[in-house]
Amino acid sequence: MFRRRRREQSEAAESVAPAEMRESGPWDSAEPHPESDRIDLGGLRLPSADDLDIRLAMVGDQPVGAIVLHEESALQLHAFAAPKTSGLWDEARTKISAAVKEAGGSLEQQDGPFGPELAGQVNSEGSLERVRYIGVDGPRWFLRAVISGRAAMDEKVAARLEDVIRDVVVVRGDDPMAREESIPLRKPSDNPAQTDEQETLNPFKRGPEISETR
Template identity: 40%
Template sequence: MIFSRKRADEARHARDERTTEVLDTEETGDPTPPARGPYDVSEAPDEPRLDLGSLQIPAVPEVEVRVQADPQGVIQQVVLVHGESALQLGVFAAPRSEGIWDEVREEIRQSLFNDGAAAQEVEGEYGTELRARVRTPDGLTDLRFVGVDGPRWMVRGVYQGGAATDPAAAGPLALCLSGLVVDRGQEAKPVREPLPLRLPREVAEQQAAEQQAAGQPPAPGQREA
């Protein structure tokens, strides 16, 4: 299972609802495209990807994309799985002026500490990461938290399994992260508000048709895209 910090997320969201980003309309020059992602949609290379709204996930062989969505097709969780490793993805609104991963990372570390789990900061491919071992209903689980600040967004990834303790084992999951595309949109949003994710239209329509044919009302659950 994928570890969830639901209580901490709710508390942070309640605090941050008071802080809404103001869009900056000042003209800026064209930045140099980054050598790797996660990319902003304005600078992403043209490659096949699974479009989930605010996140577009590259097609990487042997990586399974699992999503949990409500009956309306709004995605609540995205998890990529390869072998015994998994990568849970989240994308959040951020201000234009500065990144928020440093602050978010410290709050995650403090939340883990309050729950009796020590977290260690280490330097990784995208800067400072957090590694921790937590107790879950399935036993002790290693986690590795990665954050990437982009233009008015932040991607948070949580590795589990072998990729949590050995970055070299991330393999195809790391390729997914480096090929990820964020479509932030232009709307002003509260800082740290999760950006909207949705099932591709064809997947949602197919699922609705199957449920209607079976005479069953739509129900939330685990789906594969």
């Protein structure tokens, strides 16, 4: 668990009037965005709050995503590099729907607070569980969010996790990256005492949304 708060200073916000900011994120690190307590994971900066339990999704020793736990629910966040000229969410919805269907689940497209999203059931270890897939196309990046657990059915709980998505900052960086390559994450530099058990623990382990690596 990552509990320690870090005060993030937005360099861009210092020189741009607040009126020029968008109303909500996810934010690109290069654009004006509100100063807030956020946990720095390298490619992602996530809001920190007492009611949120933030952990890392690991493949071996490499962090590939973040998991936010809240009231018997999980929000999984993964950031990928995207082309300059087009986003990935339209294409990703088709791939995700096909993968879930092949695994014995089903998803339908619906309108959500971030635009088109997928909602339905995934096959998790032989049982069907409700999920929502949310995608946001940014400047040269794509953020995929998966909501599962109680929040997939409870709008009040879901609203808290949607607020988390709105306050995420994506740090794409200037290095060349392949299309759909995961934006690198790191363990919080201000939390050196974290144990491997804490970082890899994932009580909401499920099918395509966790096991998929790019």
